[in-house]
Amino acid sequence: LNLSNNFITQLHALALPYLEQLDLSGNQLDLISEGAFGNLARLEHLNLSRNRLSVSLGSNSKALGSLGRLRSLDISMNGLSNSAAELLLRNKSSLDQLKMTGNVLIKLSPSMFGESKGITNLIIEDNLISEIEKQTFEPLSRLESLNLARNNLASICDFTLHQVKYLNLSRNSLEFFVTCEDAALYSLEVLDLSHNKLLYFPILPKLNKLKHLYLQNNLLGALGSEAVMVTEVNSLYQDIMKLMPLAYIDLSFNHFTSFPLETLSLLFSLETLNFSHNFRQIRxxxxxxxxxxxxxxxxxxxxxxxxxxxxxxxxxxxxxxxxxxxxxxxxxxxxxxxxxxxxxxxxxxxxxxxxxxxxxxxxxxxxxxxxxxxxxxxxxxxxxxxxxxxxxxxxxxxQSLIISEISMNSSGLSLPCMPALTNLNISNNRLNKTPGSLACSSLKVIDVRNNAFTSLNCSLLQTLSLNQTAMFISGNKFNCYCSGSSRWQVIAFRCFSRRCSNDFRTADIRIVII
Missing domain, CATH: 3.80.20 (24 nucleotide stem-loop, u2 snrnp hairpin iv. U2 a'; Chain A)
Known part of the structure; x- marks a missing residue:
């Protein structure tokens, strides 16, 4: 039943015994009678966001307390304080997903979720939270996704949530993120610390499954933190990062004045690095x-x-x-x-x-x-x-161009006229002819070793002979015929036998102009 975006101000009774989902969001609801949900024995999903539940808190909390089978609850944007939220969350042992975005919570304590320890997905975004007491989230053994974005948290000094896979702490005021030192395996796969005031890289769990780390829009590098960090906790970061399966890291929009090679080089699994919009004030x-x-x-x-x-x-x-x-x-x-x-x-x-x-x-x-x-x-x-x-x-x-060892054949080699070119290395490919465009070059040295040549372009060689001093041709299958009329002669070569063979793969042949 979807009753969202109406003008309902009070709810007294719903006799719908088979109802499983109810959406009352976007009304002006301030009063829910104590027995209003008494006949909703099968209700599992309830959306009460964008209402005024804090007005008649006593009656509203008792009404919600009767929903013992509720799996999903959204009480976002209801002007709820800490004490009000605690009242509304009583008798919620079956709760799996809870959303409390846009309220006025300022502090999280163990009593908040004391009766909701089965939560797997918790969203408390856009509140005023500046403090989280110990053991607030630790008892939530099934908690996998935690969103605390857009709050007033200044630091995380003792992260111990082994069970959490996704953690969003973006858009707070974090200067530090430090994990308690222990030998336990953390399930964390995605950590979003973007849009904070981090001065240092986060101290992450030694044993973790982290794959995506978002650190954009922080103050990393502003105090030369790379050098400080490497000096003070180098051994710790080596232990952590070498074991981390991190594949993606975003360091854009920070204040690095040098590339953090010492730290990032320890990330052996890194596939994608965003380092854009740094060095903005450096020259x-x-x-x-x-x-x-x-x-x-x-x-x-x-x-x-x-x-x-x-x-x-x-x-x-x-x-x-x-x-x-x-x-x-x-x-x-x-x-x-x-x-x-x-x-x-x-x-x-x-x-x-x-x-x-x-x-x-x-x-x-x-x-x-x-x-x-x-x-x-x-x-x-x-x-x-x-x-x-x-x-x-x-x-x-x-003047010098090296395009060797790229498994290229002659059809894939197209070079422009390069009049200043003096040194060309096209060795270790699959070429069987040289580009005619080389005729306009001033080549002195050309290396065509380990290709598929059986002969060379005589007219091209004659043109190049005005400047050329050396040509390396070993590793090809040339026909060993030297024309006496040519201005080119082989004056030094090494072969395994005294006779020229058709296969010069073992020879270093130097051709010079005489």
Missing amino acids: FPSLKCLDLQKNSLTSVSPFFLKALPQIDTLNLQENQVQPCGFLMKSLPKIFDLNSSCVAFGQLKTLKHLNLRENDIKILPPTSFQGTSLISLNLAKNNHMVIGEAALEGVQATL
């Missing part, structure tokens, strides 16, 4: 070289990139970053800055970039337009697709 005006190798980074905040106005060399090897592209029809607008990809075009002074082993799936068009790239390492991004015009914008400046 490295003279920093030219930055090494971030092997940190499991999935993104680099645009705000952080803007803090590097003079960066020359950036090493991101062995991470998980994906380059952004530019929208071809609206250059130079950066494509999807809010996504997890990295917009390298913000780094105008960048000359040397290492993206080796980042599991890059696709190199989108104009991935590096706006930079001043001289050298680019894209090796060991297995099966990476190099999009059309991927190198547009840097083809005039690029």
Whole structure:
């Protein structure tokens, strides 16, 4: 029976013996007669939210006391104080779900839920709670979900709720979250501490099942807390974090002035990290070289990139970053800055970039337009697709390009004319021919080892011979025929036999101009 959003002010009797669900929310109900629910023996779900139950508290509490089979109760937004809520919750041993959002509770004590120890889902959001007495929630052995968001809690100094799986403490005034030190296994899987005043990382249970941790919009890093924390409780965090199955952590909108590598590197199961909107007031005006190798980074905040106005060399090897592209029809607008990809075009002074082993799936068009790239390492991004015009914008400046070990065949290799290119490494792929666009390059060294070549483009070699000094070709199956008319000759090589074989996989062959 749904009687919500009417103008019911009093309820005296409901003779509905088979009724299981009753919704009286959004009325002006201030009086429920003591025997009003006497004939509702099967009622299990009752919604009394957005009424005035605090007005006739004595009669209302006695009426609710007769509902011994109630499983779900919503008494949100009724102006209830602590004592009023306790009266309404008497004789509620069967209660499974309780919602008390938007009241005026200021303190939680064991007496509040003393007769409701079977609760599994408890929502007390948007009250005035500033204190929680010990043993308030601990006796609720079946409690799995607890929502205390939008209250006035200043700290959690002795978290001991082993049974809780989901805990929401967002939008309080928390400065600390500390778990009691014990050897018990905690069931906690989701912890929301966002929109608080945390100065330090939370001290979490040593044994836990935590998978999602929300810490956005806090003050982490404001006091250099990363260094302080690592110095003072380093061993504790190592023990905790190495055992934690944490897959997602949100650290956005905090005050870090440096990336918390020492802490986050202990999270071996971490899959997703949101570190956006930090570094907002920091700037490295003279920093030219930055090494971030092997940190499991999935993104680099645009705000952080803007803090590097003079960066020359950036090493991101062995991470998980994906380059952004530019929208071809609206250059130079950066494509999807809010996504997890990295917009390298913000780094105008960048000359040397290492993206080796980042599991890059696709190199989108104009991935590096706006930079001043001289050298680019894209090796060991297995099966990476190099999009059309991927190198547009840097083809005039690029001098060294490494695209080895990506299992690429010749149909997948399309390079633009790069007149400044002097060093090209396309080794350890499945190539059987070299791109004709290399004819306009000033190549000095080319490495084609461990591919599928059986011959080389003679006309291309003759064009390149004006500048080229070395070519590495071992690990291919060349036909060992050297034309006397060619300006190229093999002057040094090593083979297992004295005769040239058709398989030079064991040889290091150096070709020079004579």
